[in-house]
Amino acid sequence: MTTEELVQQIHKKQSFLCIGLDTDLEKIPNHLLEEEDPIFAFNKAIIDATHHLCVAYKPNIAFYEAYGIKGWQALEKTIKYLNVNHPEIFTIADAKRGDIGNTSTRYAKAFFEDLEFDSITIAPYMGKDSVEPFLAFENKHTILLALTSNQGAYDYQTKMIDGKELYKTVLETSQSYENAKNLMYVVGATKASFLTEIRELIPNSFLLVPGVGAQGGSLEEVCKYGMNNQVGLLINSSRGIIYASNNQDFAEAAAESAKYIQVKMAGELGKLK
């Protein structure tokens, strides 16, 4: 999917919501455990109930990998279901991968070509030649971890290098990578005030903002400091939507939670004009 198509979808749906499919057998409704593939059954129900309210889904790969081969089967079914039934949806493999060049190419092929995800999250620590293999894929997007929303972000990401925080060095340096136009960035919403400075460095890039909801960010704050005139934001919510209820009505409850956010987002998009 091109960035332009993503922006079109945002305006059409009046939403820049990304729903995190962090599907956990210990948290999904009990009645689904009788299904042949409970993880996929859950995801399908959530997608059916919410796809008109969001523009992206983001399965965190750890949740699937934790169930071994069964988890991978559920992931394959989920991404195929999305690509066949909702090709307008932007899909994000939240994998946080990163390895030396020829190995990164293997991860890129696995997620971009075989699974046909539109994008993948990548850790920046190993630098240029670990990231560029992902950037080489046309109309695929590499979402680099810049500033994460967890406490450990302060261990290294906010440390100063030549008078500038490490995460800003990541933002600047990565903009010189080949095919940098295919870069997006993860920026934790718990630091909304940082967004002004981030926007000075990367005015045009899309930001994937986790942590609105369970991790404590504020939608209005993020939009105020992070939105650009191409919107430039995907805001993720996982648990607050997919686990809004763990009864028979879980899908309807998820749709309600998503609708609540979507309406707010429509308001924020209105301010753009």
Place this chain on the structure above:
Amino acid sequence: MTTEELVQQIHKKQSFLCIGLDTDLEKIPNHLLEEEDPIFAFNKAIIDATHHLCVAYKPNIAFYEAYGIKGWQALEKTIKYLNVNHPEIFTIADAKRGDIGNTSTRYAKAFFEDLEFDSITIAPYMGKDSVEPFLAFENKHTILLALTSNQGAYDYQTKMIDGKELYKTVLETSQSYENAKNLMYVVGATKASFLTEIRELIPNSFLLVPGVGAQGGSLEEVCKYGMNNQVGLLINSSRGIIYASNNQDFAEAAAESAKYIQVKMAGELGKLK
């Protein structure tokens, strides 16, 4: 496996060689492609031929993930084969994972409990709460990326923070993490001269050194600067061993290449006394 058991194995086998199982269908001998599971058939033959010459195997997970479910099945068979037939071998999941706390716990369970690897490689960028979930597993080892052997290492890892390179900040900071005794570190052998300073910061930790061979490091240099009195080194070779030949004799050729390194390692261990 405890660190003490690993050190015992090193002395018993007179080797601190780790063999990287970066198994690639495009590089393995053609006759294996007729097997039901060519990846496992290749790994089994390599293990059968080399297990007495090395103390560790390190499958890079990207190579398996690239083949989807078939790849995961081959990985599961490989680790099970090692754990059943060669329980004295130290196993490393070269996964370079790292995520927020509860997600890291899922990766830890997948690799430590379900697949029963002895250790996993982890990227440090997200800090303490992304690493500690791995450290919580007793007699399991978390191998943190510090200084990698690729060109991109110079993008961030060697940048100065308060007069000290980022990778040294990673070494120091991580030593204060809970259960830091379960930490080992990846240190690229192409920078053997850096090992003196690294040993000042972490005199006792085991180092996993990739890049001897294909990536250009020197065994003698690494031992001179990196060895401690508990050996403290695992030196990895992947392509130089497993692809020593791609004919019918590939396993024997792998054993010859491994033997060549093992003999050199025995010489280096002799210098310890």
